[in-house]
Amino acid sequence: MRQIKLARNILLGIEDLLLHKLRSFLTTLGIVFGVGSVVAMLSVGEGASKEAMDQIRKLGSNNIIVNSIKSVEEESTSTTHSHLAIYGLTYEDCARVAETFKAIRQTAPVKLIRKEGRLGERAMELRVVGTSPVWFDLVQRPIVAGRVLIASDDNERAPAAVLTEHGARKLLAAENTIGQSLKIGGDRFEIVGIVKSESGLAGNIQIPDQEVDVYIPINVARSYFGDIMARMTSGSFEREMVELHQMIVQVDSTEDVEPTAKGIEDMLKRFHKKQDYLVSVPLALLRQAEATKRTFNIVLGSIAGISLLVGGIGIMNIMLASVTERTREIGIRRAIGAKRRQIISQFLIETVVLSIIGGLIGIGLGVLVPFLITYFSDMPTVITAASIVLPLVISFGVGIIFGLYPAIRAAKVDPIVALRHE
Amino acid sequence: MIRQAESNSGVEIIKLEEARKIYWMGSSEVKALAGVTLSFKRGSFWAIMGPSGSGKSTMMNVLGCLDRLSSGRYILEGQDVSTLEDDSLSEMRLRHLGFIFQSFNLIPQLSVQRNIELPLYYLGWEAESSAERARELAGKVGLGDRLHHRPSELSGGQMQRVAIARALANDPQIIFADEPTGNLDTATGKEILALLTELNGQGKTIIMVTHEMDVAAYAKQRLHMLDGVVDRIEGGD
Numbered sequence: 230m231r232q233i234k235l236a237r238n239i240l241l242g243i244e245d246l247l248l249h250k251l252r253s254f255l256t257t258l259g260i261v262f263g264v265g266s267v268v269a270m271l272s273v274g275e276g277a278s279k280e281a282m283d284q285i286r287k288l289g290s291n292n293i294i295v296n297s298i299k300s301v302e303e304e305s306t307s308t309t310h311s312h313l314a315i316y317g318l319t320y321e322d323c324a325r326v327a328e329t330f331k332a333i334r335q336t337a338p339v340k341l342i343r344k345e346g347r348l349g350e351r352a353m354e355l356r357v358v359g360t361s362p363v364w365f366d367l368v369q370r371p372i373v374a375g376r377v378l379i380a381s382d383d384n385e386r387a388p389a390a391v392l393t394e395h396g397a398r399k400l401l402a403a404e405n406t407i408g409q410s411l412k413i414g415g416d417r418f419e420i421v422g423i424v425k426s427e428s429g430l431a432g433n434i435q436i437p438d439q440e441v442d443v444y445i446p447i448n449v450a451r452s453y454f455g456d457i458m459a460r461m462t463s464g465s466f467e468r469e470m471v472e473l474h475q476m477i478v479q480v481d482s483t484e485d486v487e488p489t490a491k492g493i494e495d496m497l498k499r500f501h502k503k504q505d506y507l508v509s510v511p512l513a514l515l516r517q518a519e520a521t522k523r524t525f526n527i528v529l530g531s532i533a534g535i536s537l538l539v540g541g542i543g544i545m546n547i548m549l550a551s552v553t554e555r556t557r558e559i560g561i562r563r564a565i566g567a568k569r570r571q572i573i574s575q576f577l578i579e580t581v582v583l584s585i586i587g588g589l590i591g592i593g594l595g596v597l598v599p600f601l602i603t604y605f606s607d608m609p610t611v612i613t614a615a616s617i618v619l620p621l622v623i624s625f626g627v628g629i630i631f632g633l634y635p636a637i638r639a640a641k642v643d644p645i646v647a648l649r650h651e
Numbered sequence: 652m653i654r655q656a657e658s659n660s661g662v663e664i665i666k667l668e669e670a671r672k673i674y675w676m677g678s679s680e681v682k683a684l685a686g687v688t689l690s691f692k693r694g695s696f697w698a699i700m701g702p703s704g705s706g707k708s709t710m711m712n713v714l715g716c717l718d719r720l721s722s723g724r725y726i727l728e729g730q731d732v733s734t735l736e737d738d739s740l741s742e743m744r745l746r747h748l749g750f751i752f753q754s755f756n757l758i759p760q761l762s763v764q765r766n767i768e769l770p771l772y773y774l775g776w777e778a779e780s781s782a783e784r785a786r787e788l789a790g791k792v793g794l795g796d797r798l799h800h801r802p803s804e805l806s807g808g809q810m811q812r813v814a815i816a817r818a819l820a821n822d823p824q825i826i827f828a829d830e831p832t833g834n835l836d837t838a839t840g841k842e843i844l845a846l847l848t849e850l851n852g853q854g855k856t857i858i859m860v861t862h863e864m865d866v867a868a869y870a871k872q873r874l875h876m877l878d879g880v881v882d883r884i885e886g887g888d
């Protein structure tokens with residue numbers, strides 16, 4: 230019964246608003262653009278941060294990643310002809326780290342080697358990733374076919390190779406390729422499995438399988454290909470000696486991440502003369518991304534707040550004018566027997582209906598904009614339920630807050646004075 | 652209906668005791684009503700007359716529960732309404748009173764039907780039953796074919812008929828008419844007065860303010876105001 234009454238009052242309100250279509254529409258513009266920009270900005274912001282967070286999360290929030298980098302001095306001298314650059318993490322570093330810190334659960338070494346690979350007729354440059362079976366746990370790479378590396382591969386120095394989906398496609402390998410032999414450099418490997426590939430960058434950490442990757446046991450990589458790599462860069466012949474390119478460390482709990490990272494950093498500093506390593510913590514990046522998002526949300530919130538305030542004041546202004554214009558109508562209604570609160574609810578409903586209609590148009594606009602952005606620029610945008618419900622709630626609130634004063638003004642109209650009003 | 656009205660007639664429906672209404676203009680006071688004691692019987696048809704500024708409108712506003720007395724008592728249908736709160740006064744107007752104004756006072760954006768339905772809306776009637784009643788009342792005042800017109804599409808006489816239909820919607824015991832023919836030509840004015848006379852014949856108590864003698868002639872009783880007090884009474888008791 231009450232609901233029917235309210236529905237009827239809302240319909241009456243809409244009827245009144247439709248009498249002044251243009252004015253009502255113009256009145257809502259402030260809310261339309263306020264809400265529209267909130268929705269649009271929320272979804273763009275949400276899209277950007279979701280992409281960053283997803284990539285960071287994939288690196289594992291309990292992981293610490295140590296990369297080998299060419300130190301600055303090394304960089305400047307390496308242009309010398311046939312110079313041998315020695316830098317980066319060593320097998321010994323890896324073992325020492327694993328032994329020293331109690332909080333460490335697992336450690337995966339990564340060794341990268343560029344070699345030509347041949348599968349049947351097809352040949353291409355591969356990025357050979359020598360690592361231990363643990364690696365697959367740490368980076369969580371689902372199996373597409375076959376299996377990943379296992380402990381016995383590493384211990385027995387089995388020439389086993391795991392391809393990524395992406396790599397497999399490039400090499401024209403399929404499920405039935407498992408068991409076939411892949412030639413890397415001059416050596417034969419048995420393809421034992423295919424895993425899902427990951428792509429993209431997260432912060433400054435490059436995930437080592439964007440290319441045509443093949444994973445082999447680290448001991449095999451070491452004994453087959455050694456630690457020295459030669460490559461041609463811009464006409465000069467360059468040689469590098471790097472034992473390990475990366476080390477992924479997993480700790481027991483999130484609380485251990487930062488202290489352990491600090492410990493590793495200190496330890497490496499003691500054993501390395503040069504700064505030829507970089508410790509990165511996905512968790513820290515995650516925190517940073519979250520902080521950035523918070524800042525973004527505050528800025529966004531202020532902009533939205535201001536535009537909605539302006540929109541609300543616009544509505545209030547028009548409603549006040551409407552109250553003055555309809556003083557006589559109010560007087561008539563009061564003389565007939567309308568109570569003050571019935572006049573209040575009449576004007577309040579009109580304002581709320583106006584601002585919610587404005588809100589709905591704004592949401593439509595605000596959803597369209599990210600859609601167009603994604604369509605034309607590939608920038609990810611995410612429209613969450615919150616980014617639609619929130620503006621709707623806000624426009625309801627704006628209607629109530631800015632409608633209250635005009636409605637109270639309307640209710641205060643003295644019927645005797647109002648009936649004389651021309 | 653008529654039978655019941657007759658059986659009830661003779662009972663006092665309105666009673667003012669030492670009614671005063673004082674307006675303050677700066678530091679000087681204006682006694683719009685300066686101690687009025689009177690009583691109107693059910694089924695009577697009063698014309699309130701008097702020169703400009705004599706307190707006619709003030710009296711109408713008080714009797715119509717639109718305004719409160721500064722002092723004295725007002726008893727409406729046996730109930731002392733002089734101390735009622737705003738909401739209760741609204742309730743009295745809604746349930747017992749009907750108003751007709753000189754300038755019609757229809758709501759311009761509402762159709763004839765919606766205007767007539769207005770009291771029913773505040774009484775909480777269902778949409779269908781109030782539409783039904785609006786149709787019936789429009790027919791009664793001879794505007795059954797104008798239900799969906801806007802007031803601006805009607806003549807003055809038609810607008811006043813709509814106003815009468817609206818005043819009747821809540822089936823009030825008393826109808827107040829403030830200069831109901833003031834904005835109408837003589838012929839149309841006569842039609843409206845005939846309608847009021849007919850309503851009075853059906854048992855409604857009618858209280859009408861007017862300047863004109865020939866309009867006042869339609870009433871059964873006449874009350875002359877002067878400087879905020881009752882000057883004399885004709886036809887009443």
Ligand SMILES: Nc1ncnc2c1ncn2[C@@H]1O[C@H](COP(=O)(O)OP(=O)(O)OP(=O)(O)O)[C@@H](O)[C@H]1O
Pocket residue numbers: 674675676681682683701702703704705706707708709710
């Ligand atoms: N709101 C008010 N404030 C101050 N004085 C008022 C007010 N309303 C009425 N008065 C004064 O009270 C007196 C009676 O006014 P009222 O309007 O009742 O006269 P009236 O008989 O209706 O006159 P008219 O025939 O011109 O309509 C007048 O002197 C008027 O100036």
Ligand SMILES: [Mg+2]
Pocket residue numbers: 707708709
């Ligand atoms: Mg007057």
